Amino acid sequence: MSLGLDRARVSELRLQVNGDPRTIAGPATLLDLLGQLGLDPRMIVVELNREIVRRPRLGDVALKDGDQVELVHFVGGG
Amino acid sequence: MTNINDIPLTVGGRAFRSxxxxxxxxxxxxQEMVEAISASGAEVITVAVRRVDLDRSKEEGILHHLDPSRFFLLANTAGCYTADEAVRYARLAREAGFNEFIKLEVIGDRDTLLPDTDGLITATRTLAGEGFKVMAYTNDDLVTALRLEQAGAAAVMPLASPIGSGLGLLNPYSIRTIKRRLSVPVLVDAGVGTASDACVTMEQGVDGILMNTAIAEAEHPVAMAAAMRHAVEAGRLAFLAGRMPRREVAVPSSPAHGMLG
Structure with a gap:
């Protein structure tokens, strides 16, 4: 029984996404995260732990517990 | 209309239509933004890099409204207060995949939004070394402008007056001096308030003007955008035409001879 609980905990990924805590079910890639958030990867630039992850690699990079993710896009500005 | 053939604005090897x-x-x-851009005839459109708002599910980035195939998207580093922060934003902007141009801002003071010129020069050097075409927003100081050019800026963008102030061109002499001394294009960025400001600025011989608030905060932005288009064209043409000398005495325009006796 405790084994089952541990396994559930292991599959949870506690992330910081755009500065806010967010917990998602693991395993998950960055592309999975964008999918869960309903974001179109063609419109977003992703930084993982302050390193840019290029679009073609989003599906290859597995998220780890404690990862810090920044999702940015273009908005109006001067 | 004119026998003066102007060449297009060219920055970093790329020619622009306005x-x-x-x-x-x-x-x-x-909707108003899109109509104003269209009325202005501008090709280069600046955008900012910001976090996606994850709580507002319907929030859309600007690319949902502007067709990137019709405009040249120039990302800025607005809101950055250090060179490192500006470099980070520039790299994120380039990763969006449109171009290698960046409108570099490193702000040094929250009240006036005047630039941190040390940070600006440092960030310009770093980004130019990474292949960016840096268009650096700066103050109207010649020495800083020269150092930005030496650091590899593709264009230098001195202010007419502080960002969003609408005070117009405060120091035409500085702007003319910067234009005369630099080899890279000089575009005035910030401070224009109305069409006459834009016209006077272009009459100094600068290569272009970047503006935002003068149009966005006009009572009728689309009409102001059209006015700015004419003002920039008129000021450019007047510069190329070469103005008459200033005199402190009157000179009659009609013949002095042939008057009735």
């Missing part, structure tokens, strides 16, 4: 560059901030609606 000398008027437009920001996309502070419009009352996206």
């Amino acid at each position: 000398r008027l560059l437009l920001g996309t901030g502070k419009y009352r609606s996206n």
Whole structure:
């Protein structure tokens, strides 16, 4: 029984996404995260732990517990 | 209309169809922004890099409203207060995949939004070394402008007056001096308030103007955008035409002879 609980905990990924805590079910890639958030990867630039992850690699990079993710896009500005 | 053939504005090896560059901030609606851009004739459109708002599910980035195939998207580093922060934003902007141009801002003071010129020069050197075409927003100081050029800036963008102030061109002499001494294009960025400001600025011989608030905060932004288009064209043409000398005495325009006896 405790084994089952541990396994559930292991599959949870506690992330910081755009500065806010967010917990998602693991395993998950960055592309999975964008999918869960309903974001179109063609419109977003992703930084993982302050390193840019290029679009073609989003599906290859597995998220780890404690990862810090920044999702940015273009908005109006001067 | 004229026998003066102007060459197009060219920055970093790329030619642009208008000398008027437009920001996309502070419009009352996206529809109004799109119509104003269209009325201005601008090709270069600035955008900012910001976090996606994850709580507002319907929030859309600006690319939902602007067709990137019709405009040249120039990302800025607005809101950055250190060279490192500006470099980070520039790299994120380039990763969006449109171009290698960046409108570099490193702000040094929250009240006036005047630039941190040390940070600006440092960030310009770093980004130019990474292949960016840096268009650096700076103050109207010649020495800083020269150092930005030496650091590898593709264009230097001195202010007419502080960002969003609408005070117009405060120091035409500085702007003319910077234009005369630099080899890279000089575009005035910030401070224009109305069409006459844009016209006077272009009459100094600068290569272009970037503006945002003067149009976005006008009572009728689309009409002001059209006015700015004409003002930039008129000022450019007047510069190329070469103005008459200033005199402190009157000179009659009609013949002095042939008057009735």
